[in-house]
Amino acid sequence: MIKSTFMDKYPLNTLEIQKDETNATTVDEIISHFKAKIETHPIAAYIAIFNHYEHTKALKGQINPDIKDAKNIVFCFGAALPNTKMLAVRPRSIGVAEMENSFIIEFMDAPKENLNEVMQSWSKELVQK
Numbered sequence: 001m002i003k004s005t006f007m008d009k010y011p012l013n014t015l016e017i018q019k020d021e022t023n024a025t026t027v028d029e030i031i032s033h034f035k036a037k038i039e040t041h042p043i044a045a046y047i048a049i050f051n052h053y054e055h056t057k058a059l060k061g062q063i064n065p066d067i068k069d070a071k072n073i074v075f076c077f078g079a080a081l082p083n084t085k086m087l088a089v090r091p092r093s094i095g096v097a098e099m100e101n102s103f104i105i106e107f108m109d110a111p112k113e114n115l116n117e118v119m120q121s122w123s124k125e126l127v128q129k
Contacts, residue, residue, distance in 0.1 A: 001120050011109040013116065015123045018102050023128050027069040030096045030103060030126060037122045038075045047074040047091055069098040077115050086111070094119060 002014045017024075024030045031049055038044040053070040056063050076091035092115075094107045105123045110116050 001123065013107050013109065013120060013123075015105045015120075015126075016102050017105070017127055021128070022103065022126050024103065024126055027071050027096045027098050027103070030105070031071055031073050033126060034073045034094055034096075034122060038073070041077075041118070043077055043079040045076045045078070047076060049073055050093075052095070066099055067097050068100070071096055077110060077112070077118075092119070094123075 004012050004014060006012050019025075024033065035046060035049075038046045050072040051070075052072055053063065053067065056070075072093045072095045074091055074093050078086065078090050080086075089111050092107065092110060094105060097104045097106075103126075105126070107119050107123075110119070
């Protein structure tokens, strides 16, 4: 898992998994993995799957030709709402992109560090070989 900052302000977590390191063969299989984790987590709530690739393609937007598929799973860890600021950092999203020889999983840091560790753990479980 690589931590980085995107556009000088967004703290990201990235895991690139080579296709020969996982049993997953499609973005949908990886999204299903995350959906199962979300549905069994004690405070997470599944919201939706967003097909970012098809959305951008329909808009005739620019898509990096190396990206073969790209989807986000949207969910929330919101166990408390102590102030209105929490609305700005929720819900969470994990992005999954398929490249020629790998899958890239990316998500922004959550306000609580332990929830970053949960998402990192879910991601690393996909490395099976």
